[in-house]
Amino acid sequence: MLRHAHPAFQTGPYVTIMRPQTSLLMCPPDFYGIEYEINPWMDLRRPADPERARAQWRALYETLTETLGVRVELLTPVKGLPDLVFTANAGLVVPSRLKLPAASCREASKCEEGEARSTSARLPRDKLRGMRSQSTFVASRFLHPERQKEQPTYEAWFRARGYAIETLPEGTCFEGEGDALWLGDALFAGYRIRSDIRSHQGLAAMLGCEVLSLDLVDPRFYHLDTCFCPLDNRRALYYPPAFDDYGRRVIHEFVPEPIAVGDVDALRFACNAVVVGRDVVVQSGCDTVEKTLRAHGFTPRPVDLSEFHKAGGSAKCLGLWVPSCEDKEAG
């Protein structure tokens, strides 16, 4: 049983159904390393220390599972796929057959002020079970050939668990939760550096929800999840210089309380945090962000993930929200 729920569950019940993010899919860093350079952080001359990487990943895993009670499912690492640890980029999980009529979505958005409650309090067990069996996995289409090699591994994992696999039109690029984050009933989606905007059109059609496209303008913040982090239905951390004027205006229009992050913390990937209810697992040393989070009633859970920073990732990149598998056992 979950002790804490992802903030997506703090919204109305219908919206909850759209985003059953109850477990995290992670991949142990057995074969993690800097083996190529596909973003400005990666540098073959600054290799990751395998021992330290393993210890840091372990600390993240333990914070999530033992301290915060998140259920974590594990993907078997594959030799030759160093970035398989960054499961957030695998794709996006949606229970497609429970796609709601739009009227219900709007209704849900109106009742999103509710208190955080656990999943089980919100959804009956049979509903969860049904949800699991009907879930869809929108597989990523990576831009770089180095990461395209990961796609079969992710797809096999989801296929083996009964997910329907959806793909976006050929010729588009989409890098999963790395570039697609829920806030309220809208999907905020980054484009230009990795994902392209045409994938957003496909997503909107598939999910039947609003997809707000944000142009990413700083190559160091090449995925949306490196510069934008929804905390709940009202608040999100974001790093303003990573967006253009239009993107900043969209954030101010659709995020009731945007919280700007400064250069120093942003460059430490403070925005690449995992939010579990009122707890925020974030790279250690982001002092200002930690203070801000506390002021907003959140508890920062600092973890050092510096070895993964070398590849351009942090806490959020290391996990993908998937529906819980507890119900499968129950069924």
Add this chain to the structure above:
Amino acid sequence: MVSETVELRGHIIDSLILPKVLDEIMTLGGTFEILHLAVGQRREDPSRAEVRVTAPDAQHLDAILGRIGQHGAISLAGDEARLVPADVDGAFPDGFYCSTHFETWIKRHGQWIAVERPEMDCGIHFDPATGRATTVPMHRVRRGDLIVIGHAGVKVAPIDRSPERNVFEFMASNVSSEKPKAVVIREMAAHIKTARAAGGKVLVVAGPAVIHTGAGGYLEQLIAGGYVQVLFAGNALAAHDIEQALYGTSLGMSLDAGMPVDEGHEHHLRAINAIRRIGGIRRAVEEGMLKRGIMHACVAHGVDYVLAGSIRDDGPLPDVITDAVNAQDAMRENIQGVTVGIMIATTLHSIATGNILPASVKLICVDINPAVVTKLADRGSFQAMGLVTDVEPFLRALAEHLVPGGGR
């Protein structure tokens, strides 16, 4: 005036994509007309706009379509790459797609085909017999070649800029001190080592200052150490290198004593003449006339070199390619497999090389003039490192880092 109609789909109103696209069109000198706009009734409904983009000429229109394409504005002409046969030798058809030095793909029959030899300012030639697409410089176009027209069905992957550029910008300033220079050179040496270990070739583009400053020996050490596979230079570098090898002077100046030598101003001409008489640099090495120097090292260690001529060359040496277009083509052939380019103290040859290298090649630019370093490093490649310094200490330090016992 030329126009093309594009389509925008999605949550283009809330995402401000439509106003952004319209702003971009106007910023780039075009005008627009919204032919059709269907706004989604509910928040989650997508909208659709058809916009006619008009520009003063095809070039402006292409620039606009290229820019707004990144925001999802798709030409309604279809997303297959459009091919038109060249109507004359040596020129593209009107409206040709102008390439970048980034990785590029074209779409044919629903398949994305990677464009071989990414190079900026070229066209894209598709060969239906092999199904391959390759960049082609203007002068190489032959009548009947299928050339990509417009932006439809063309995809480009930009390469990110590295934070290293910040180091570079600092180094380019007048206040750069000795200590960070050492750090930067050490990093450059590490780059070169990594590239060699991965099987990449290292290209050196060098000007005659390498010889004048007495740094030729260090370049020889790098060549002998296996850290140079390709050398691009002009007549001057080779001529003064050979002058030094034969007479111990560079432009008549003794490199040992630092003093002008009697009749020394004739030395470089006598050196060039000697090589012309024997039939070329390779011959001079084989016959035992040329026993040292950079060019000797190139021949001895199998380094490919291209010497490109210019209008003020003396001689020139028989190895110098005096036809600029042929020289460019020779350079194109020799950059295959190069992963690091080191550009030392030559503006013209460095720019010429920069023009033909794909963005994936890491560049190291060294010059005493900050403007040259800026120009070379700021090519949209995220892999450029620059250093403002005299070439002699640079090459000495590089040889020290890379070659056991080097730098002396």
